[in-house]
Amino acid sequence: KNEVEQSPQNLTAQEGEFITINCSYSVGISALHWLQQHPGGGIVSLFMLSSGKKKHGRLIATINIQEKHSSLHITASHPRDSAVYICAVYMEYGNKLVFGAGTILRVKS
Amino acid sequence: KAGVTQTPRYLIKTRGQQVTLSCSPISGHRSVSWYQQTPGQGLQFLFEYFSETQRNKGNFPGRFSGRQFSNSRSEMNVSTLELGDSALYLCASSLHFNTDTQYFGPGTRLTVL
Numbered sequence: 001k002n003e004v005e006q007s008p009q010n011l012t013a014q015e016g017e018f019i020t021i022n023c024s025y026s027v028g029i030s031a032l033h034w035l036q037q038h039p040g041g042g043i044v045s046l047f048m049l050s051s052g053k054k055k056h057g058r059l060i061a062t063i064n065i066q067e068k069h070s071s072l073h074i075t076a077s078h079p080r081d082s083a084v085y086i087c088a089v090y091m092e093y094g095n096k097l098v099f100g101a102g103t104i105l106r107v108k109s
Numbered sequence: 110k111a112g113v114t115q116t117p118r119y120l121i122k123t124r125g126q127q128v129t130l131s132c133s134p135i136s137g138h139r140s141v142s143w144y145q146q147t148p149g150q151g152l153q154f155l156f157e158y159f160s161e162t163q164r165n166k167g168n169f170p171g172r173f174s175g176r177q178f179s180n181s182r183s184e185m186n187v188s189t190l191e192l193g194d195s196a197l198y199l200c201a202s203s204l205h206f207n208t209d210t211q212y213f214g215p216g217t218r219l220t221v222l
Contacts, residue, residue, distance in 0.1 A: 033210075033211065035213075041146075041197050041215065041218075042213070042215055042216075043213040044213070045210045045211050045212065045213070048209070048210050088152070096154045096157070096165050097142070097144075097154050097211075098154070099151055099152040099153070099154075100151075101151050102152075
């Protein structure tokens with residue numbers, strides 16, 4: 001079993017829809033990152049969370065440390081949101097970042 | 110502020126050769142991490158350097174090595190290249206690894222023939 005599991009693997013949405021991507025992990029962590037990767041490879045860090053909730057524009061990230069679960073929400077989705085979204089956890093022991101497999105999001109206009 | 114830069118952007122090598130990739134972090138950032146991305150394995154952690162010291166290493170063979178200089182620039186080296194080393198190699202910099210946002214470079218696309 002992977003230490004970081006994301007769901008869904010693929011997601012197609014219509015423009016304007018509310019989108020949720022989930023991330024579950026099985027290890028103790030000190031931080032969780034949500035990353036966005038567009039075709040061509042460039043990765044942008046969206047959020048770094050260790051507790052609670054963060055919001056940036058139309059993006060909201062939440063984390064529940066007790067349940068070992070995080071969600072990334074996109075409100076009023078737009079075709080430019082089409083990308084791969086990757087969850088990564090910084091392990092409490094071992095000082096390394098472990099990545100989920102990513103969620104491929106396609107937003108159709 | 111200039112972003113993270115990586116050179117070269119593209120590289121083609123043959124099996125058995127060695128390669129050195131370079132990463133220049135954002136000014137003031139002291140942590141540099143390296144990652145390998147392949148279609149089969151996704152993103153995997155290679156190693157992290159902070160103030161010229163390797164803090165941690167991922168599960169890669171000893172053919173993969175790195176170093177960090179006093180100006181925080183980092184290099185990674187892969188010796189005796191294998192076909193499976195073909196990948197996108199990304200570096201990321203941050204002020205402090207586990208408390209700050211990571212800023213990724215554009216990556217070096219390595220193809221091993």
